[in-house]
Amino acid sequence: MKILLFGKYGQLGWELERTLACLGPVVAIDYPDVDFKEPEALPRIIQNNDPDLIVNAVAYTDVDKAESEPEIARAINATSVGVVAEVACKGKIPFIHYSTDFIFNGTKGAAYTEKDTPDPINVYGRTKLEGELVIQQVGGAYLILRTSWVYSLRKGGFVNKVLEWSRDQKSIRIVDDQVGSPTWARLLAQATAQIVSKNTIDPFEYLSEVAGIYHVAGSGAASRFEWAKMILNLESGRTGQMTQELQPAKSAEFPSPAERPSYSALDCKKIADSLGVVLPPWYESLRLALNN
Numbered sequence: 001m002k003i004l005l006f007g008k009y010g011q012l013g014w015e016l017e018r019t020l021a022c023l024g025p026v027v028a029i030d031y032p033d034v035d036f037k038e039p040e041a042l043p044r045i046i047q048n049n050d051p052d053l054i055v056n057a058v059a060y061t062d063v064d065k066a067e068s069e070p071e072i073a074r075a076i077n078a079t080s081v082g083v084v085a086e087v088a089c090k091g092k093i094p095f096i097h098y099s100t101d102f103i104f105n106g107t108k109g110a111a112y113t114e115k116d117t118p119d120p121i122n123v124y125g126r127t128k129l130e131g132e133l134v135i136q137q138v139g140g141a142y143l144i145l146r147t148s149w150v151y152s153l154r155k156g157g158f159v160n161k162v163l164e165w166s167r168d169q170k171s172i173r174i175v176d177d178q179v180g181s182p183t184w185a186r187l188l189a190q191a192t193a194q195i196v197s198k199n200t201i202d203p204f205e206y207l208s209e210v211a212g213i214y215h216v217a218g219s220g221a222a223s224r225f226e227w228a229k230m231i232l233n234l235e236s237g238r239t240g241q242m243t244q245e246l247q248p249a250k251s252a253e254f255p256s257p258a259e260r261p262s263y264s265a266l267d268c269k270k271i272a273d274s275l276g277v278v279l280p281p282w283y284e285s286l287r288l289a290l291n292n
């Protein structure tokens, strides 16, 4: 099975290239070899590679910057995704794509299921939802894996930021009014490979049978404050930490261009029941990620 992976330098894409390698040759590309701002170039790239499976980890993920660049965010998160979905559907190529908890408005006060109605409150969420809708309209053998608060220790992201702050700040203030499901990119990649591995002989047939939207994220929920507290507690050695005090704060104290949902944890029962995929509790994954 030949796999075409878009977005190999992203948090998730980097893990996917390594995890999917056990299932067959992976052709992994990223910007500038593929540019999702130029949807018209995508059919040729797909045809030239003639894949048996397409996995898309490309996304415009800068939630604040998206507010001032909605057209670029839309091209990457929706228009290009639609083009890939069309080529995949016409060519009978199964297509795996990722979406976000930010398609919800965050007011439910409990973990969101796949049956809850999306209502994004920022440009990033709106463009990701448009991407979901266009894939569903096109149809075919698609999986939309909605995830939440993805982190990797390789570069950027919340976990690295907290560790960096802990190196030179005695006191850190972190918001406790945003709740989500922290998800280690490596385990999300492994969950993807686990799904694909169920039928490597005819992935189109298998993914046609199970096509749809699934929530897949670290089990449970945490506020950013609880997440940060756990990061500092679990960092192995803790030798470089100079932080003595972690204080809860409110989002309103840190104005940002994009509004964020206050509670966007995901209920992942559907993927557990139907595909047998269960990610460990978010703090267990974090322990593994931090080598504790």
Ligand SMILES: NC(=O)c1ccc[n+]([C@@H]2O[C@H](COP(=O)([O-])OP(=O)(O)OC[C@H]3O[C@@H](n4cnc5c(N)ncnc54)[C@H](OP(=O)(O)O)[C@@H]3O)[C@@H](O)[C@H]2O)c1
Binding pocket: 007, 008, 009, 010, 011, 012, 013, 030, 031, 034, 035, 036, 037, 057, 058, 059, 060, 061, 076, 098, 099, 100, 101, 102, 128, 146, 147, 148, 149, 150, 151
């Ligand atoms: N990060 C989260 O907290 C989170 C939460 C929920 C869902 N998700 C979803 O999970 C998936 C993976 O996210 P991630 O955290 O791995 O994102 P990421 O680290 O930002 O990776 C996205 C990748 O897409 C590439 N990219 C951006 N613009 C491009 C373009 N015009 N053409 C080609 N490639 C381009 C990026 O390259 P550059 O780095 O060079 O821009 C990067 O390699 C996405 O669908 C995202 O929406 C993420």
